[in-house]
Amino acid sequence: MTRKKVLITVTTYPLPSRSYDELVCTAGVLENGDWIRIYPVPLSFLIDLKGTGTVKNVKYTWIELDLIKRQDDFRPESHSPVNYDFKDIVVGDTIKTDGNWILRKDYCLKTIFTNKKKLLEESKAPKNLSLATFKPTKVIGVEIEEDDREWKDEWKELRNQGSLFETVKPIEDLIPKLPYKFFYRFIDDEGVESRLMIEDWEIGALYWNCLRRADGDNGIALRKVKEQYEDNFIRNKDLYFFLGTTKEWHRRRANNPFVIIGVFYPKKELQGRLF
16 A cells, blocks of 8 residues: 555546446556556535536646555556546646646656557566557547447446435436547557547537537537547647547457547647747
8 A cells, every 4th residue: 555646647538347346447647657557436525416417627637645555457557546536536726728838738748658569568478568658759630430329238236336326316317428539549659650649638528518509510510529539639639639548448458449539628838930
């Protein structure tokens, strides 16, 4: 058991899992910039269970708590809270975007991968790297695919597995199933192309917000998502991807076990000036 101070940088959109405590990937960086994954994390820490069900603003907030390395997970970054109810947690300051994210950059950009081959080599044994910051040489665009509109029965079974899911509202109402999958297509510093799914909670929340504002018009909502993640981000932002592996596909040694679990997007700078 070790007391650790973690800057939360990632909360992924929930996905059904055979293990309830891998439902939401919550990850961050330590003060030295090293990545760490924490699960399970109570949903009450991530969303307003008694209110609207909206995601709490936990990103880029320091937390301090007792953690223990997971013995059932070969990925070195994976830890569990000693107290699943988070009774020992101390919530600290939130790092704002002042100075074009300058303080966030200090912690999140300590180690940056730019090459797919090198990243995948480090994801293999013995290092088994499973969390990383990646800087694409060029982002080609966003791609969207239709997906199932309802959670599978597996999700409903998870509701009965522990206090993580004791809420005043059905989980399906608090966290509706995303009916689409979102992907970034990009190239690395050797011109190698990749297409990775974006599993950040932020893009899911953006879709639902756009859908509400569009009075339920999916076409308009999807266009708004593309405007943000493609038109705005690619044109105006200095994009970095937070990448993470899923335990299942990493164990199977898939060709590329990584997905995009977060997007880091300060403004572009040119000769010391923002634009």
